[in-house]
Amino acid sequence: MAKRGYHHGNLRQALIEAALDLITEKGPTGFTLSEAAKRAGVTPAAVYRHFEGREDLIAEAARQGYEIFADVMQYAYDSGQPSALSAFEATGRAYLAFARKYPGHYIAMFESGISVNRTPELAAVSARARRVLEQAAADLSQHIPPEKRPPASMFSAHIWALSHGVVELFARNSPGTVAPFPPEDLLESGIGVYLRGLGLIGPDQ
Amino acid sequence: MAKRGYHHGNLRQALIEAALDLITEKGPTGFTLSEAAKRAGVTPAAVYRHFEGREDLIAEAARQGYEIFADVMQYAYDSGQPSALSAFEATGRAYLAFARKYPGHYIAMFESGISVNRTPELAAVSARARRVLEQAAADLSQHIPPEKRPPASMFSAHIWALSHGVVELFARNSPGTVAPFPPEDLLESGIGVYLRGLGLIGPDQ
DNA sequence: TGTACATCAGTGAACGCGCGTTCACTGATGTAC
DNA sequence: TGTACATCAGTGAACGCGCGTTCACTGATGTAC
Numbered sequence: 346m347a348k349r350g351y352h353h354g355n356l357r358q359a360l361i362e363a364a365l366d367l368i369t370e371k372g373p374t375g376f377t378l379s380e381a382a383k384r385a386g387v388t389p390a391a392v393y394r395h396f397e398g399r400e401d402l403i404a405e406a407a408r409q410g411y412e413i414f415a416d417v418m419q420y421a422y423d424s425g426q427p428s429a430l431s432a433f434e435a436t437g438r439a440y441l442a443f444a445r446k447y448p449g450h451y452i453a454m455f456e457s458g459i460s461v462n463r464t465p466e467l468a469a470v471s472a473r474a475r476r477v478l479e480q481a482a483a484d485l486s487q488h489i490p491p492e493k494r495p496p497a498s499m500f501s502a503h504i505w506a507l508s509h510g511v512v513e514l515f516a517r518n519s520p521g522t523v524a525p526f527p528p529e530d531l532l533e534s535g536i537g538v539y540l541r542g543l544g545l546i547g548p549d550q
Numbered sequence: 551m552a553k554r555g556y557h558h559g560n561l562r563q564a565l566i567e568a569a570l571d572l573i574t575e576k577g578p579t580g581f582t583l584s585e586a587a588k589r590a591g592v593t594p595a596a597v598y599r600h601f602e603g604r605e606d607l608i609a610e611a612a613r614q615g616y617e618i619f620a621d622v623m624q625y626a627y628d629s630g631q632p633s634a635l636s637a638f639e640a641t642g643r644a645y646l647a648f649a650r651k652y653p654g655h656y657i658a659m660f661e662s663g664i665s666v667n668r669t670p671e672l673a674a675v676s677a678r679a680r681r682v683l684e685q686a687a688a689d690l691s692q693h694i695p696p697e698k699r700p701p702a703s704m705f706s707a708h709i710w711a712l713s714h715g716v717v718e719l720f721a722r723n724s725p726g727t728v729a730p731f732p733p734e735d736l737l738e739s740g741i742g743v744y745l746r747g748l749g750l751i752g753p754d755q
Numbered sequence: 756t757g758t759a760c761a762t763c764a765g766t767g768a769a770c771g772c773g774c775g776t777t778c779a780c781t782g783a784t785g786t787a788c
Numbered sequence: 789t790g791t792a793c794a795t796c797a798g799t800g801a802a803c804g805c806g807c808g809t810t811c812a813c814t815g816a817t818g819t820a821c
């Protein structure tokens with residue numbers, strides 16, 4: 346696994362990590378194939394032994410991100426069980442935690458412009474991630490009287506949008522947007538108000 | 551105003567519009583100074599008669615975007631008066647309408663990476679836009695009993711985040727994210743649930 | 756009204772740069788016998 | 789265990805490209821007299 350002279354050992358992963366670092370430091374535009382190669386201690390041409398090109402490298406970084414993301418969400422969901430409410434809240438917190446802990450992956454996934462339909466693998470893993478949130482929403486919506494129950498996919502879309510908005514606007518060292526509150530609190534309280542609006546939390550709780 | 555041979559007439563604005571078109575078509579990365587100049591029918595060097603450089607051009611596009619944005623939000627707020635609720639809902643709708651109608655500006659403002667603190671003018675106009683939403687939230691929070699009233703700035707941050715999330719995830723021809731619902735409906739219903747959670751809309755309405 | 760002149764918005768050529776990508780190559784590694 | 793050989797991950801030089809930026813220039817415009 347360690348570098349052993351001529352052959353790198355694990356160049357493929359080293360390139361992905363260099364790319365993620367670059368993205369984290371300089372934004373989605375800041376990543377170049379040449380610079381990533383340089384950081385991995387290798388000639389730019391070596392990249393082509395492992396990837397089809399620049400786009401392919403970012404796509405793989407994003408794919409790994411979705412994989413982690415889906416795992417993290419699934420874990421949060423599971424550990425919040427058997428309460429539908431706590432499982433749902435845990436996934437919300439996990440969303441923000443993921444964005445904080447894996448900023449490079451997050452940017453590669455959501456801000457780099459690569460399409461989730463680029464490859465079947467990418468589409469599959471992003472669908473898996475989305476399904477966790479939808480499942481959590483569906484469980485929870487069982488507790489809403491059927492006649493006033495919104496579609497679970499709408500409700501998970503609301504939470505997803507809120508989470509993504511909080512990340513983009515307040516959790517990033519964003520363009521001058523000073524966060525008025527810690528993003529975690531903002532998301533937590535926003536979800537709280539939302540769930541109360543659905544009648545899933547008591548009015549005084 | 552019309553092109554009159556050697557002198558362009560209104561090159562400065564023509565460059566900004568070319569830049570906005572490019573951004574709209576190809577994303578924040580898709581804009582190059584040279585291509586914008588070409589579209590305006592002019593040599594790249596001519597750009598330097600009107601802007602300090604590439605960044606300065608984008609920043610000016612963003613500034614004009616914030617100006618329009620603030621106006622649109624203000625107009626929505628005013629026309630929803632005197633009801634605090636309808637004023638608030640109108641600003642929410644205006645947010646999405648702005649993102650739809652002025653995609654180039656929106657991207658320049660929120661996705662191009664330019665900081666709002668780049669110039670005092672930019673900081674001022676973005677603060678003006680933000681203030682409209684905060685005012686609408688503050689008006690509305692008058693209707694919440696003081697002891698359970700969240701800070702108006704938190705509440706406007708929630709709505710801003712939700713709106714931004716809806717735009718980024720569902721209103722853009724986003725990376726394979728097929729919108730499960732029309733973004734307008736999604737935002738409207740999301741805000742509805744949220745306001746119900748604050749006790750500002752009756753439970754059956 | 757006509758002429759001389761200052762202004763300045765544009766040209767066009769040139770620059771250095773880093774990019775992504777290609778290619779023939781080389782030398783380390785692992786395997787067959 | 790030792791040798792011959794196939795594999796293939798890396799090199800390094802080269803490419804064409806478009807980028808942002810600079811510079812001395814030119815010629816259209818507007819103004820003073």
